[in-house]
Amino acid sequence: MTKQGTLGVAVIGTGRMGADHVRRINEVTSGARVAAVVDIDAERAKQLADRIDGCTAYTDPAAAMGSPDVDAALIASPGPAHEAALLKAFERDLPVLCEKPLTPDADSALRVMEAEQKAGHRLVSVGFMRRYDAEYLKLKALLDSERFGRTLMLHCKHRNVSTPPGFTNQMMINDSVVHEIDTTRWLLEQEITAVTVLRPTPSSGAPEALSDPQLVLFETSGGSVVDVEIFVNCGFGYQVQCEAVCESGSARVGDGHALVSNTAGRWGGDIDQDFVTRFEDAYDREVQRWVDATRRGTVEGPSTWDGYAAAAVCEAGVRAQATGARTVTSLIERPALYR
Ligand code: ISE
Numbered sequence: 001m002t003k004q005g006t007l008g009v010a011v012i013g014t015g016r017m018g019a020d021h022v023r024r025i026n027e028v029t030s031g032a033r034v035a036a037v038v039d040i041d042a043e044r045a046k047q048l049a050d051r052i053d054g055c056t057a058y059t060d061p062a063a064a065m066g067s068p069d070v071d072a073a074l075i076a077s078p079g080p081a082h083e084a085a086l087l088k089a090f091e092r093d094l095p096v097l098c099e100k101p102l103t104p105d106a107d108s109a110l111r112v113m114e115a116e117q118k119a120g121h122r123l124v125s126v127g128f129m130r131r132y133d134a135e136y137l138k139l140k141a142l143l144d145s146e147r148f149g150r151t152l153m154l155h156c157k158h159r160n161v162s163t164p165p166g167f168t169n170q171m172m173i174n175d176s177v178v179h180e181i182d183t184t185r186w187l188l189e190q191e192i193t194a195v196t197v198l199r200p201t202p203s204s205g206a207p208e209a210l211s212d213p214q215l216v217l218f219e220t221s222g223g224s225v226v227d228v229e230i231f232v233n234c235g236f237g238y239q240v241q242c243e244a245v246c247e248s249g250s251a252r253v254g255d256g257h258a259l260v261s262n263t264a265g266r267w268g269g270d271i272d273q274d275f276v277t278r279f280e281d282a283y284d285r286e287v288q289r290w291v292d293a294t295r296r297g298t299v300e301g302p303s304t305w306d307g308y309a310a311a312a313v314c315e316a317g318v319r320a321q322a323t324g325a326r327t328v329t330s331l332i333e334r335p336a337l338y339r
Contacts, residue, residue, distance in 0.1 A: 008035030010064040013077030028284050032291040036064040061085045072294050079104045086112050090119045097290045099127040102307025106315050109308035116304050117337050125290050125301035128182040133282035135253035149247025154226040156180045157241040159234040172230050173317040177216050180228045181313045190220040192313045194328050197321040206233050237271030238278050305338035
């Protein structure tokens with residue numbers, strides 16, 4: 001570790017999320033600095049690196065992770081590039097915060113899990129940021145306390161203003177609903193055993209070939225049922241809500257009532273327009289917790305197992321979406337490293 005224990009981080013991928021993490025580590029997080037940025041766009045990486053003291057630009061993740069200035073990696077490149085970067089990080093025994101999805105499918109997630117087991121200890125935390133959101137943390141504490149009894153159902157809403165070009169039906173599961181998959185597993189501490197996807201007549205605002213919105217149903221190993229409205233071109237805002245229905249009460253997060261105003265015969269508030277602002281605090285907490293744990297020599301947060309389980313449910317979800325049939329999920333037995 002460099003400079004009195006300051007963690008030198010290589011940020012791999014400097015698109016929307018990666019660039020935001022570079023800003024965060026540089027300006028918000030304590031105990032870490034951006035030692036390297038990596039992007040296939042050399043100019044983009046250079047422009048970012050030039051603004052940060054002691055930061056070097058690379059186009060090759062392996063070269064960045066081989067630098068003596070780098071103690072840990074934050075992977076924020078597109079999902080299909082994660083496996084190669086993770087395997088390189090393991091070769092150097094580098095701790096990694098890997099943005100979701102861990103990898104795009106269960107087979108590649110299994111390969112990553114095998115490589116981590118060969119390393120002999122956990123190195124990866126997966127960036128499922130909702131686990132760090134203040135409201136979700138309160139909901140988790142309430143459900144864990146069982147004050148309202150057992151959780152019977154979750155009703156989830158996941159709405160985006162619009163999708164970038166090329167966004168597909170499969171991405172509605174792999175990129176978007178993957179958050180509810182992780183949230184369900186984390187909140188209920190159960191596995192998802194079956195997925196069904198219903199597709200109403202698409203909104204006239206949906207891009208061609210996108211079946212938007214969709215209703216996704218999960219059944220869980222403990223007998224709970226979860227419904228997820230995924231609507232990625234709703235046009236009006238970024239909304240993520242979750243209501244837990246328990247035996248003697250219910251609790252909801254994500255109403256976004258931080259400020260309620262009254263004027264000219266109306267009341268209301270603002271709706272976030274994207275995940276970068278809606279989950280800003282959660283991302284700050286996630287990265288700080290990762291840096292603190294890494295500097296202590298420990299690994300916390302969602303594991304490679306969680307990334308694999310989410311990928312396996314996504315695969316079932318994509319099949320369910322294509323066939324319209326209830327689709328059973330399948331997971332390998334949980335390896336000892338993740339128990
Ligand atoms: C995006 O990749 C995210 O992770 C957002 O949280 C999610 O709301 C969005 O649908 C995804 O495309």
